[in-house]
Amino acid sequence: MLLRVQFEGEQKYVKLSELTFSAFLKEVLLKFNIPERRQLDMKVYDQSNTEVDSEVFEEIAKESPGTFRATLYSEELGTSQSSSSSVRSDGTVALNLTVCDPHEEAVTFEEGLPKRLCRINCKAKVLIENVLSSKPGGERIIQEYGKNKTLTDATRRQMINILAAEMTETHGTSPPKSVRVMYAQGIVALFPNLEDPYSQHGYEHYYDPENGSGYLAWRLKTIQRKPAEERGASGVRSPKGWDSDMSALLLLLHLLPPSAQGRKRPGKMSASQAGHQLIRFQKVGTSVQQHLDSITQSRQPYLLAMGSTKCSIHSYFIVIDNHALPCKATGSVGAFDELFKAHFVFGTSYNSCLNNVFTFVQTTIYNIDIGETKETPRVAELRAKMMC
Structure with missing residues (x-):
């Protein structure tokens, strides 16, 4: 039949x-x-x-x-x-x-990457599109994505501000969790390349209902606190002096800057200061032991680069617990690889100001503990941009 x-x-x-x-x-x-x-x-x-x-x-x-x-x-x-x-x-x-x-389609990534389901909420997509289309600046956001298939950080912040304002205007300053989830679903439905392929649903970096984090949640908290003024985004300065490979690694600190340490520890560390926690330079001919003797407090593992200049390094050491372990690699990328793996060999946690960078490398580059490691929205967003 x-x-x-x-x-x-x-x-x-x-x-x-x-x-x-x-x-x-x-x-x-x-x-x-x-x-x-x-x-x-x-x-x-x-x-x-x-x-x-x-x-x-x-x-x-x-x-x-x-x-x-x-x-x-x-x-x-x-x-x-x-x-x-x-x-x-x-x-x-x-x-x-x-x-x-x-219907849900099973999406299988390359070997080593997880399988996940792609869910598109039609109602949520229409909601976000209507909000942006009716607000000043919203059409420009849609046009930018249509042209570039992604959004700049500044445009993403503007989008979050528009959506959070609409959400609070309609549902009050403490919208229900279901509303926050719908807005997050709508963002990745309208802008698919902003979806995080490693998270369970793809929208957790905008709002994660399990822990209440994400760009939308943070903006809502800012609105609820009604601060006298909002801190502007600091400019990105390119690292200087190091070779191109190490400069690229240090650039990650500007893309994934240290997270705020909370009210009890005021003063957010800059990306440049965080770079000093990742690698130190010492001129060749000086004593490595002299550097170890100058350490006054326990620190997480970091690299000690020995050379005539920062762009001409002869050898690298991993400094941990007042010991300098020579790296097998002579290049900056290989030395960074050994530093990253040293955390697993010695069972030590990441330096708090380098946590975003190492978490990004762990989940995105090495595919270790994907979906189990807690990530900040910045880490998820950068990965989504790289894979779009």
Whole structure:
């Protein structure tokens, strides 16, 4: 028996060797590349809105002309995707599917990367698009993404400000968690390249319902505190003196600056100051022991570079617990690689002001403990930009 199926404007014939409900559902899933696991989510109803199951499907398909309605239900999204089908006298069934939320597609990344589901919330996407389109500066944000397929930090901050203002205007200064999640879902639905491929849902760097963090959450907290003035973003200064490889590594400190240490430890460390926690320079010919003797407090592992100048390094050491361990590598990238791995060899934590950089390297470069390591939104956002 031939069944004519229409899905999202596309029509295909499904041929069944046996007219059974199970075979019908499997062929529909196969023809339109719907994951097989969604078969249990699909339900079929006749024109009286009575559910059709495997026991009566064959009889109804053969003898009862009319319209069938099928739904594909997602418990997580809480939405159903409705469809209708008609049984013609010539034995052809036409199935009409009208879908707002597209079916989930399993996305498999390269070896070593996790499998995850891509979920697009249609309602949330429309919400964010309407808000941005109706606010000053919002159209420019949409246009910038359309042109560059990403957003600059300044544009992202402007977007967050617009959305947080709209959220508080509509729902008050403490919007429900469901509203915050919808806004976060809408951002990555409207701007797919801003999605973080390593997080569970892809939008946690905008709002993570588990710990209440993310750009939207932080902006809401700022609005709730009503500060007298907001601190502006500091300019990025390019590191000077080191070779190009080490300069590129130090540039990460400007892209992923140290996080604020809280009210009890005022004064945020600059990226340049954090660089001093990553690598120290000492002229060749001076004593390494002299450097070790000058250490007055315990520090996390860092690199000691020996050379005539910063751009002409002869050897590297990893300094840990007042010991200098010579690096096998003679280049800055190899030395940094050994420094990173030393944290795992000696079981020591990252320096707090270098945590963002090392976490980014751990999860994005080395793919270690992906999804288990706590990351700041900046780390997730930088990864999303790199992979777009």
